[in-house]
Amino acid sequence: MNWRVHVRILPRAGLRDPQGQAVEHALGALQFSEASNVHVGKAISLDVAAVTQDDAIRLAREMCDRLLANPVTEDYQIEAEASG
DSSP: OEEEEEEEEEEOTTSOOHHHHHHHHHHHHTTOTTOOSOOOOEEEEEEEEOSSHHHHHHHHHHHIIIIISOTTTEEEEEEEEEOO
16 A cells, blocks of 8 residues: 655754744844744655555654654654555
């Protein structure tokens, strides 16, 4: 069975996020002072062939740990849903 896996990767809480700070500054310059604590990350979607949803999530977690996310500076969240 195929599972559509969505991975959301963000900088770890408490670590400096230069991209997020730049976006926050630019939003302020555009008069969007309501925006604060901006973080910029990555969103990755992929199809994973696995028997169960738990297996698909386990495989995606391994992919994150080995390639997709930097385990020192980033955290990630994974969701999976049945695909077609």
